[in-house]
Amino acid sequence: MRPRFLLGALVIGVPLALALLGPLLAGEPGPRGASFTLGGGHWLGTDFVGRDVLHQVLLGGRSVVVVALGATALAYGLALPVGLAAALTHRPWLEELLMRPLDVLLAVPSLLMILLVAAALPPGPAGLTLLVALANIPDAARIIRAGAAEAASRPAVEALRLQGETWWRTAVGYVGRSLTRTLAADAGVRLTGALYLVATAAFLGIGVAPDAADWAVMVDRNRTGLLVQPWAVVTPALLIVALTLGINLLVDAGLKARKRT
Template sequence: MKGRLGFGVVLLVVPLLIAIFGPFFVPDEVTRGRAFVETGILGTDFVGRDVLHQVLLGGRTVVLVALIATGLSYAVGVPLALVAAMARRRWLDELLMRPLDIVLAVPSLLVLILVAGVAPRGYTTVVLVVAVVTVPDIARVARAAALEVSSRPALEAMRLQGESRWRLAFGYVVPTVAPTLVADLGVRITAALYLVASASFLGVGVAPDAADWAVMVDRNQAGLFLVPSAVVVPAALIIAWSVGVNLVFDRAVRR
């Protein structure tokens, strides 16, 4: 089990370190040569830029945007779930959850395609879209876990003692459902990473020639057999980070 955790930490930390500190090792002036030429360590990409430099530059947009979008999703979804689960009035639960079910019924890729046609390009758009399509899933999972806890005799005893709603929610319910939320968090980060990468493929988040791991995988496919590292390296980093997140969070839940 310790070996599995160590393997997960390596898979998680290596892409994260590259994403955070990689840009500091790239020269300010980016030179361009011939496209898909095996020069340097990893060769050149579809516009003649050094693939190693693009790998060092391209992680922040994928990793950090996914983390920010996931954090925003939980900041919205968990409080909604707590209010719905602890509400004494059935109509309030229905009022909060039914609109989320409508959003959940729309495929996330369809939302991205629609946004690509009407919304301005930028990281803010990607974060908001990913948060909107992720909030319903988080709210449903958190609500299902909180419903069971909110019906326990211990919580009713706390109510009779005059404890505030804040104390009930964040002093008892949230710590009790924390393992479920932690387990779900690993899945949501991976899903957010997938959506951020998909947004890059669709041109929602970044420019078509931006230094971005997802864009590199998409744009360099034409030279896969000439300079395979231009596709394989960024794809491997995305996969490693996704697997590492789930392995680490799975271990956290077990502990």
């Protein structure tokens, strides 16, 4: 196994294990103590309302990881057919109809879009997943369209059309398969961006309760006690950084391994 892959697996392993298994290991919350204290039976101290920080860390990763993964999958699920349809169509008006609204959305900053749409959606992980996905769809669709345009111009695609192959077989079976490296490289960046948006939205209190067990919320709510009890902020912040760094290390290692083969 390559060193970069091992490093990526090691970096991402801890936060991912905490996100998946943490709620099973957390157990019942103990009695609350004084806010922003160290020791007293609390390995990582207490947070801004006296809760055990370790207990909150064990509970707070699943929401971040599940929402980021769900938003990335949803963004690709919606962007892929749009990008492929724009690249394969012979009707310029259809391509304009598909891509120009996305260009307008690209001009709106992601956080501003999230703030505007959040007012119309009920709070919760489902709404936050949809918000982050919507922010990622325009850029993902443009990358898919640009990558698919080259494959769509190949003689093989024209031969498939002349043989009467279905759009699905041409778009997904041939053009889509030619995008695997592009999508793999973009997926790492897209998932990192989704994690950033999820953490930022939670930091701003969008889509989650202000006292929720969530790593990003922990960073926001405990920052006032950073100098007194740093573990309440440093621990969740490091876990979020490890997630994003590990994802990119694994994607880079996978792309290099595939290139060698």
